[in-house]
Amino acid sequence: MLQTIERAGLPDLFEHKKHIVYPAGGSAFSSSDTMKNVYFILSGKIKISQVNPETSKEQTLYLLSRGDIYDVITLLDGREHDYISVALEESEVVEVPIGHIRELIENDPAFNTFFFPYLAKQMRNMEDLAVDLSLYDVYNRLLRLIARNVDTAKGRSLKLIHNLSHEELAALVGSVRKVVNRNIQRLKEEGILEVSRKQLKLKSLQQLFEKLKY
Known part of the structure; x- marks a missing residue:
């Protein structure tokens, strides 16, 4: 800008x-x-x-x-x-x-x-933040946060949040580090995220969209 x-x-x-x-x-x-x-x-x-x-x-x-x-x-x-x-x-x-x-x-x-x-x-x-905090659990808040930060120009890369600590991610979704750790592990097991050396990378855009439907 x-x-x-x-x-x-x-x-x-x-x-x-x-x-x-x-x-x-x-x-x-x-x-x-x-x-x-x-x-x-x-x-x-x-x-x-x-x-x-x-x-x-x-x-x-x-x-x-x-x-x-x-x-x-x-x-x-x-x-x-x-x-x-x-x-x-x-x-x-x-x-x-x-x-x-x-x-x-x-x-x-x-x-x-x-x-x-x-x-x-x-x-x-x-408005999105207010909706997330009011209507969604932590798992779905993370899904929505990831979806908003997908860098379509770079395939599976994530903007802004790719190198944040779990504590910082927790502050973004209105939770605590322990709960975010557990949900990130779930996203990893479901094949949505790749997690390595404090780096987050989207593994499957299709899987992400499928989860967002529910």
Whole structure:
């Protein structure tokens, strides 16, 4: 998305920018940062999550990668957003003052042709998460997570989740590591997943689709 915006010729967006690199395992932008700036992800992977302080249970809300924008919620409503952000791998972002992005939304139709479809995609992702947590068990949440991350351009490869730990996968599907371990083993036995050296790979797309029917 960022390359597309650059090609569209939106100089105001890039006149006031700052490149930042977050090391793997380190904190990324904070809620106070996103009250002032919007972040365009150039590379890497950044997790946005919330944690229950009483139980320490974590729920991942977004996995941001190249082409993502954060934080569109604060950008639109101006309210501070409670979250934790962690760079799961070295990540490069472009920081742009929030006021400049609001000006683009108000005055630049070319920017909006990219921004509003992205906003709709994020809203749909949150809807999917709410449906998964409300209506499906952990096994089926994993199936749906895998289906959403199949990289059709690379055959059986999985996007974003292929190298996540079972603990990180548990945070994505609203569960705990022990339960996810058990269900990943089931998916392996059913011939849906290949698991090796903390790498997940889709073994059978047909098997995946067959399971999703039920």
